[in-house]
Amino acid sequence: MTPSLEDFRTEAAQFLAASGLPRRPEDDTVVWGVGELDVSVFHNLSREAEAALIDELKSWQRRKFEAGFGAITWEEAYGGRGLPVAYLDAFDELESRYQLPRPHETFSVTQHLIAPTVRLLGTDAMKKELVPAFLRGEQMCCQLFSEPSAGSDLAALGTRAVREGDEWVINGQKVWSSGAQFAEWGELLCRSDPAVPKHAGMTAFMIPMDWPGVEIRPLRQMSGGTSFNEVFLTDVRLPDSYRIGAPGDGWKVALTTLGFERQASSNNAHVGGSWRQLLAAAQWAGVLDDPFVRQDLARAVVSERLGLVATARDEKARDNGEPMGAIGSVRMMQWVGRMLDVTAAARRILDHRLVVDSGEWGTFVWGDHVLGVPGYRIAGGSDEIQRNIIAERYLGMPAEPRGDRSTPWKETQR
Numbered sequence: 001m002t003p004s005l006e007d008f009r010t011e012a013a014q015f016l017a018a019s020g021l022p023r024r025p026e027d028d029t030v031v032w033g034v035g036e037l038d039v040s041v042f043h044n045l046s047r048e049a050e051a052a053l054i055d056e057l058k059s060w061q062r063r064k065f066e067a068g069f070g071a072i073t074w075e076e077a078y079g080g081r082g083l084p085v086a087y088l089d090a091f092d093e094l095e096s097r098y099q100l101p102r103p104h105e106t107f108s109v110t111q112h113l114i115a116p117t118v119r120l121l122g123t124d125a126m127k128k129e130l131v132p133a134f135l136r137g138e139q140m141c142c143q144l145f146s147e148p149s150a151g152s153d154l155a156a157l158g159t160r161a162v163r164e165g166d167e168w169v170i171n172g173q174k175v176w177s178s179g180a181q182f183a184e185w186g187e188l189l190c191r192s193d194p195a196v197p198k199h200a201g202m203t204a205f206m207i208p209m210d211w212p213g214v215e216i217r218p219l220r221q222m223s224g225g226t227s228f229n230e231v232f233l234t235d236v237r238l239p240d241s242y243r244i245g246a247p248g249d250g251w252k253v254a255l256t257t258l259g260f261e262r263q264a265s266s267n268n269a270h271v272g273g274s275w276r277q278l279l280a281a282a283q284w285a286g287v288l289d290d291p292f293v294r295q296d297l298a299r300a301v302v303s304e305r306l307g308l309v310a311t312a313r314d315e316k317a318r319d320n321g322e323p324m325g326a327i328g329s330v331r332m333m334q335w336v337g338r339m340l341d342v343t344a345a346a347r348r349i350l351d352h353r354l355v356v357d358s359g360e361w362g363t364f365v366w367g368d369h370v371l372g373v374p375g376y377r378i379a380g381g382s383d384e385i386q387r388n389i390i391a392e393r394y395l396g397m398p399a400e401p402r403g404d405r406s407t408p409w410k411e412t413q414r
């Protein structure tokens with residue numbers, strides 16, 4: 001029987017109160033010099049520390065799942081409760097009152113992008129094995145889409161999958177694969193038919209990341225940390241049962257995952273540092289009377305507020321069953337814009353302290369924000385690609401010339 005929203009809230013509040021998680025302070029004003037200031041956009045952690053963080057997240061997810069709060073809107077067949085999204089919103093709001101383990105991209109990729117893709121397009125065996133394992137937080141999955149010569153133009157990709165009986169032989173290279181070094185699975189997009197136009201000749205697979213022939217090499221970022229990887233695939237022999245979608249239907253599979261990605265990233269309001277933390281820095285540095293500092297801070301406050309209003313509007317539209325569509329691109333640019341406003345204020349307030357580590361609390365650490373934000377001007381579709389989407393699909397402007405849509409992939413210029 002469906003519980004009332006009120007009963008559900010009571011049940012969730014009891015579970016959270018008994019969880020042992022510390023409560024977040026009611027007032028999130030920063031007390032300068034107290035505790036550890038984390039304003040990172042991407043983790044700047046050693047491999048061991050990042051693995052420990054993922055373990056912490058997995059264990060919290062498992063506890064939630066076992067208590068009936070880990071897959072609130074998912075069908076019962078997957079261990080969910082089949083409740084409307086308002087119940088999920090209610091749980092998220094209650095959960096946000098507690099100090100949770102810091103989020104990790106691999107986790108949201110697994111739960112919000114790839115689990116729903118497998119639910120929609122996977123084989124029965126995949127749905128049975130993988131979806132519950134992803135939702136319980138037992139196994140993680142990464143996205144193996146981009147290649148050195150195929151990012152914005154993903155459909156140009158060249159990792160080859162050649163069918164041999166019941167197997168596919170796969171050779172190629174992926175890059176920027178977030179969290180691949182911690183993932184048990186990868187959603188892999190390959191070129192299976194070079195003789196047809198690029199969008200038609202792709203096939204997708206779910207691949208175990210420890211499969212023979214898969215080599216993962218972490219990439220060092222300018223903000224520290226190694227969140228991304230190169231993944232080399234050499235004579236990988238994958239059974240056909242690992243295919244997701246029909247042969248040649250890989251683009252449809254990729255678009256499904258990317259659609260979930262736009263929805264998920266439109267609600268990313270809390271990544272990186274905030275104007276509240278910068279206000280404390282400005283007070284400490286004695287620059288609060290500087291009119292330029294005040295303007296920068298005001299801009300950061302306004303973009304945060306606009307982001308919250310936009311999220312509320314999107315939630316209402318979602319409750320009315322309206323699809324997100326190209327608004328997802330507007331939101332993506334909006335939340336990256338908020339982070340850039342915070343960057344501008346941080347640069348003004350901290351000045352040389354951003355580049356010289358003087359040991360002063362809460363200063364040099366802002367490099368983790370400033371150097372991390374540009375990554376989100378590229379990830380999930382660069383600024384320019386988002387603008388193209390907004391122009392074509394939202395404003396109805398003419399499409400940019402795409403001359404190679406009907407040319408066989410092997411004849412395209414790459």
Ligand SMILES: Cc1cc2nc3c(=O)[nH]c(=O)nc-3n(C[C@H](O)[C@H](O)[C@H](O)COP(=O)(O)OP(=O)(O)OC[C@H]3O[C@@H](n4cnc5c(N)ncnc54)[C@H](O)[C@@H]3O)c2cc1C
Pocket residue numbers: 142143144145146147148149150151152153175176177178179228375376378379380381382383384385388
């Ligand atoms: C933080 C981060 C995480 C990522 N995680 C993953 C992941 O987990 N899995 C994965 O598969 N990939 C991942 N990526 C890769 C990401 O999807 C690509 O980097 C992105 O799509 C851009 O592709 P590219 O890097 O090849 O740049 P390019 O496509 O080579 O673009 C270079 C420049 O040209 C511009 N440009 C390209 N085409 C056009 C056009 N038509 N009109 C106007 N300008 C254009 C771009 O905006 C950009 O400025 C990640 C990237 C980042 C930064």
